[in-house]
Amino acid sequence: MANPRPSSHRLLRSRLLHPPSISCYVLVLLAFSAFIFLYSQRQITVVDRNPSDESFEDLKEQLWGSASGYGYRPCVKRTQKYAATQKWNRYLTVRSNGGLNQMRTGICDMVAVARLMNATLVIPQLDKRSFWQDTSTFSDIFDESHFIKSLEGDVHIVHELPKELESAPRARKHFSSWSGASYYEEMSQLWKDYQVIHVPKSDSRLANNDLPIDIQRLRCRAMYHALRFSNPIERLGKGLSLHDADTTEASGAAQVTWPIYCSSSAF
Template sequence: MRRQGLQQRQHAKPAGGGGGGLKGMIGRLLIAVVVVLICTISLVVTSTSNGGARSGSRSKMILDELWRSADSVGWRPSSAPRSDWPPPPSETNGYLRVRCNGGLNQQRTAICNAVLAARIMNATLVLPELDANSFWHDDSGFRGIYDVEHFMKSLRYDVKIVEKIPEIYKNGKTKKIKAVQLRPPRDAPITWYTTDALVKMKEHGAIYLTPFSHRLAEEIDNPEYQRLRCRVNYHALRFKTNIMKLSQSIVDKLRAQGHFMSIHLRFEMDMLAFAGCFDIFNPKEQEILKKYRTENFAPKKLIYKERRAIGKCPLTPEEVGLILRAMGFNNSTRIYLAAGDLFGGERFMKPFRALFPHLENHSSVDPSDELAENTQGLLGSAVDYMVCLLSDIFMPTYDGPSNFANNLLGHRLYYGFRTTIRPDRKALAPIFIDREKGWTAGFEEAVRQAMFKTNLGGPHKRIPPESFYTNSWPECFCQTSPQNLAHKCPSDNVLEILDSS
């Protein structure tokens, strides 16, 4: 009886506890779901947190890379001749005078072309004239800006150079050689110099080429001629000692607090008028820009919205600041500004200064009277050039047409592949236009993506319209890698001997 009763209770227990078991199972499932949800949320939060840390770490890593020079991939600068390059003969075909017009860097390009033209014609080059008065309103001249003795010594294996055309003694009388004036075609081919110009030189004994800016084709199918341009630009053309010392003093003061970048802020009247970017200015300012354009540039119908949409307008100071912030630079970044008078004044600079308060120029770094006296006209441009050349990072805000920015890009590439940040204005334009319309979602990421697709200073193929003076790779470089014999570095580098002397 007890066994039967026990069995009945044992059989009845499962039947009577079925509902309770189901409820227990459901409860346990609910608890499991809650646990899973909690774990998932925790995982997401942790992942986001770690992702943010990785993002911040990645951003810092990228900035650390930018403050250093770009990877050279085994290349180093070398503009020494690679083939037979005889010194200039004692007897030449005559004298070559040139008048270099434009700003400091347009003149610099003209000087390089003048040396090459003299070599092509087997001519004696008269020290180039700098047309300083019309552009800078000063009369510094070649000797006031460059180290003349170094210039002549550096090029002694390439061309004969004299400071002026000497007088000749004939039939008992002293006579001056009068140079016949010629106007070279723009981007003239080598054949123009070996025919038209040379005929006149032999006939008169001397020729005077004026104006002389962009008067020799840049793309020449002769690497030795291109290397001569580099010897002039990066070795022979050295600023005078006072300019070099002043520039180094500014750099030392800037670098005393760490890294610094330089920016060529091309938000100036001439460039804005050239680009036809008027609409962001008030009516009075627009009138000034339109008048300047009418007086200085050929007539052309320019529609602001169309120009802006394809990146033809110079970046505003605020846009420059937003680009830098999107790339990860913070408000402690020290920035040296190389610029003329910014059009529109302080109202355009204020947003930039709010983002990056440590903005400097040569006057603010050293407000001494000595500096003020030595940074006017061509001298001021020379100081800005050297500070930008020596900065850790250089950023041009408008590199076409801008001889200052373009020449600096080439110079920094030549001397160690120094980092340059070149905003892709065409890619950035729609991003900034959307921002102005209030569409700000993903703005910084879009800017960052556009910026890190650009070349940051390493070796890259020159594709027209990029200038030879902006990128002389590979003509003026050689390979240290034994695997790349096609571009092997010359064993006897005359330029290194000259530079060390």
């Protein structure tokens, strides 16, 4: 004798007693996460490959040629009197201090100091103990190879001290803030007794002094051209900027041109 078909009430009760396995929910969640990750990676790749239909020169002209620019232009080019750099066998080591912005300014100061003192600059160490409280190294934050290459016509920069000088005696010097070029020319007398000078703090604040025009322009080149963020930070910033631009456009507001506001190399 055939069994009677279960009623709809019994089927519903049976399904409620045997819910889908939790693994099904986990699989669905993982699939959704993988989709989001792959979509984000694709968007970042698109940004890196084709950031804008406009050329970099066009973007610069928009920035400096706008009415808000008041006729100002970038002042980073070397004058005709500027001499090429030399590879000096004496080294300036630096420990930067303060927050990230203060360290960036201090590093630019030390680039200028190395030029004034005819020294080879060792890649600065970032603050890890006082204000910054971060384990990141210079290469974690900035594009180290780009920094060295961008300034190769100004200052000879190396990744680290030569092995034979790691244990050599060195002068430890806190440079006086707000000092002019003559002060650093005087400090160059230290090379008579030492091959390495260590600077425990980088905030010498050269900006408001009567420095030679080429030294001031060197500081600008270091700040706006050489100190470019590392590739992972650049990619993250571009991805976030693309997301913000899409969100802004979707809300009906004016879309921001991301290369000017996001990329540190846009200026």
